[in-house]
Amino acid sequence: MENERTALEKETVRICQELIRIPSVNYGDGKGDEKAIADYVVTALSEVGIDSTVYESAKNRCNVIARIKGKNPKLPGLVVHGHLDVVPANASDWSVDPFSAEIKDGAIWGRGAVDMKNMDAMILAIVRGWSQTGFQPERDIVLAFFADEEAGSHFGSRFMSAKHPEVFNGCTEAISEVGGFSVTVSGGKRLYLIEAAQKGIHWMRLTANGQAGHGSMINEANAITRLSQAVSKVGNYEWPQRYTKTVKELFKNVASATGKTYDEQDLRPLLKEIGAAARMIGATLQNTANPTQLEAGYKANVIPGQASAVIDGRFLPGFEDELNNTMKEIVGPDIQIETITRDIALEVDFDGDLVEAMCAAIKAHDPDGIPVPYTMSGGTDNKALSELGIRGYGFSPLRLPADLDFMALFHGVDERVPISSIEFGVNVLADFLESM
Numbered sequence: 001m002e003n004e005r006t007a008l009e010k011e012t013v014r015i016c017q018e019l020i021r022i023p024s025v026n027y028g029d030g031k032g033d034e035k036a037i038a039d040y041v042v043t044a045l046s047e048v049g050i051d052s053t054v055y056e057s058a059k060n061r062c063n064v065i066a067r068i069k070g071k072n073p074k075l076p077g078l079v080v081h082g083h084l085d086v087v088p089a090n091a092s093d094w095s096v097d098p099f100s101a102e103i104k105d106g107a108i109w110g111r112g113a114v115d116m117k118n119m120d121a122m123i124l125a126i127v128r129g130w131s132q133t134g135f136q137p138e139r140d141i142v143l144a145f146f147a148d149e150e151a152g153s154h155f156g157s158r159f160m161s162a163k164h165p166e167v168f169n170g171c172t173e174a175i176s177e178v179g180g181f182s183v184t185v186s187g188g189k190r191l192y193l194i195e196a197a198q199k200g201i202h203w204m205r206l207t208a209n210g211q212a213g214h215g216s217m218i219n220e221a222n223a224i225t226r227l228s229q230a231v232s233k234v235g236n237y238e239w240p241q242r243y244t245k246t247v248k249e250l251f252k253n254v255a256s257a258t259g260k261t262y263d264e265q266d267l268r269p270l271l272k273e274i275g276a277a278a279r280m281i282g283a284t285l286q287n288t289a290n291p292t293q294l295e296a297g298y299k300a301n302v303i304p305g306q307a308s309a310v311i312d313g314r315f316l317p318g319f320e321d322e323l324n325n326t327m328k329e330i331v332g333p334d335i336q337i338e339t340i341t342r343d344i345a346l347e348v349d350f351d352g353d354l355v356e357a358m359c360a361a362i363k364a365h366d367p368d369g370i371p372v373p374y375t376m377s378g379g380t381d382n383k384a385l386s387e388l389g390i391r392g393y394g395f396s397p398l399r400l401p402a403d404l405d406f407m408a409l410f411h412g413v414d415e416r417v418p419i420s421s422i423e424f425g426v427n428v429l430a431d432f433l434e435s436m
Contacts, residue, residue, distance in 0.1 A: 008129050008430065009423040013108065015044065016121035016422065017101035020110035026085035028151040030058070034084045038062035041084070041145050044124050048131035052143070055164055061147045061155035065167045068127060070139040077140035077171035078354075078436060079390060081381055082120040083149030083156060086112040093413045107416040114409045116177040118417045119396035120145065122426040126433060139436055142171055146381050152341055157384035165388055173354050174385050178376055179394025180362065180428070182369065184402035186273045189257040189370060192362050193277075194355070195394025196373035197246040198380065199284065200320055200345030202313040204327065206230055207336040212305035219303050224296050227307040230331040231291045234311055237330055239286040242319050243267060246347055246375045247284055253372040276405040284375040287323045289313045310340065314377060317347040343383055347375070348391050354436070358395050361432035365424060366399060397428040 022040055026032035038054055041064045045052045052066035062084070070077070089098035089111040096102045098111040107113075123143060130136070144167075146156035153159075160167065179195035208230065210223030243264065251270050255262035258273045267285060271278040289311050296307030315323040327337060350373035359371040382392030398421040400406050409415045 004129070004133065005427060008125055008426055011128065012121050012125040012422055012426045013419055015124050016108055016113070016118050016417075017103075019117040019120055020101035020108070020112050021099055023099045023111075024085050025088050025111075026148060026150040027088060030155070032085055032148055032151065032155070033060040034062045034147040035060040037084045038064050038145070041124065044128065048128045050127060050131060055160060057147065057155040057159040057163075063147050063156055063160055064143075064145040065160070066143040067167070068130070068137065068141045068143065070137045070141065072138050073140070075139035076173065077142055077168075079142045079144055079168060079171045079174035079385060079392075080123055080433070081144035081146060081157070081174060081176045081385075082116050082123060083146045083177075083381060084120070085147055085150050086115065086117070087150050087411045095414055098415070103419070106420065107418045108422070109414060109416040111415055113415050113417040114406070115411065115415070116396065118398075118422055118425070119177055122396070122422070122429050125426060126430045129430075135434065137433060137436060140170060141433065142168060149381055152343075153381055153384055157381035161384040161388055168385070168388055168390065171390055174382060174390050174392040175395040176380050176382055176392065177394055177396050178378075178380060179374075180358065180397035180425070181406060182366075182399045183274055183277045185254060185257050185275070187258050188402075190366065190368065190399070191253060191257060192366070192369050192371045192397070193250070193374040194350070194358055194371055195376045195380070196350045197244060197317055197347035197375040198345065198382070199314040199316055199375065199377055201341060201343040201379055202315060202320070202323060203340040203342075204311045204313055205308055205338040205340055206311060206331060207306060207308045207338065208334070209306050211303070213303045215301035215303055222303055223305060223307040224303070226334065227296065227309055230335045231294070231309045233330050234289050234327070235291050237289065237326075239288060239326075241266065241268070241285050242287065242316050242322075243285065244317055244347060244375060246350070246373050249350065250281070250372050250374045253370060257370060277407060280377050280407045281374065283314070283377040284316070287313070287315045287319055287326070288377075289323065289327060315345055316375070317345040320345065343379060344386070346383060346386055346392070348393070354393070357432050357435050358393070361428045361435065362397060364431055365428050395429075395432070397425040398422070399424040
């Protein structure tokens with residue numbers, strides 16, 4: 001068994017490196033290409049006798065699906081999914097080639113190392129190992145490697161859930177990225193954050209109209225002035241604190257682990273107990289709306305008749321109407337608000353056999369670890385699967401160094417994942433899947 005697990009760890013590192021070296025970059029606006037990496041996944045599965053199917057939603061936008069039959073067809077199936085695309089990387093900003101998968105300082109460096117080719121590698125290594133040892137899970141497991149998660153999932157999980165829902169027949173639960181990772185709180189205890197909720201998305205375009213004219217003249221109907229005032233109000237608005245059940249459960253655990261006071265009227269003082277993770281977790285205590293783009297004008301001495309801005313709005317489960325109504329109040333009636341992208345918020349109960357199995361797998365490899373639910377400030381492909389009635393969690397386990405700013409690595413420069421974290425994670429994930 002020990003030799004098998006050592007081989008599994010080495011296989012996971014190898015596959016992770018090979019996946020990173022395939023630059024499956026998603027530039028947004030439909031400009032992505034997952035064909036080469038999809039071909040890699042198909043080959044990796046077929047080498048050990050696992051058949052898979054590629055679903056192409058547009059030219060070179062590829063999704064790979066495989067079903068591993070379980071011993072007991074009466075049990076509901078589990079979807080284990082990852083995405084194949086990564087965000088762009090500007091090589092000049094990095095200290096290594098972002099697609100080299102170089103091993104340095106005990107970590108694998110490269111775009112996708114964290115988001116989320118480490119998990120893709122764990123999945124592939126585990127099921128390849130099963131085929132070689134003859135292991136068969138109790139329940140059906142559907143492997144789904146999606147396209148386009150980094151740009152709205154329109155060519156990926158959204159396409160699959162709308163056009164090919166049959167591939168998920170019989171499945172009731174799912175696991176994927178951004179969960180099961182450790183956060184060392186003040187005092188040294190490790191919480192393992194399992195994603196049980198995520199904020200919804202409302203990307204908005206604000207448009208101000210005014211009077212076009214010469215830049216040298218007085219203009220009291222300047223579209224840029226109107227827009228900039230509205231954008232400033234949005235960017236500086238202090239959103240009220242709104243605590244969902246998942247947020248409350250997380251902070252009760254933080255208070256218990258650190259010996260601090262749990263005050264449900266204001267949880268913000270506890271943020272300092274969770275170190276660098278506070279940046280992301282703090283965003284789950286309220287709705288947010290951040291200005292991200294501006295567009296106006298075409299010449300220095302011409303006042304344009306129109307100006308626009310993009311706002312990245314994120315709402316907590318149950319608070320979408322508050323976000324939208326507040327935005328209207330902030331910008332006023334003279335600013336038009338247009339929806340660019342909208343997606344749901346999610347929140348599921350942190351209980352049941354699946355949750356118990358995740359917690360048990362973590363505790364088996366870190367007896368001092370404390371598994372807890374948390375809300376993610378972003379979103380995952382679990383949103384699309386939820387529309388098929390599939391309850392999803394974020395569970396790609398990693399035991400992280402206490403001083404690693406893990407959240408900064410998502411889409412960041414010098415993205416990397418410690419090899420020891422992957423070795424821990426693949427063992428936890430294997431135990432979890434083999435217990436299901």
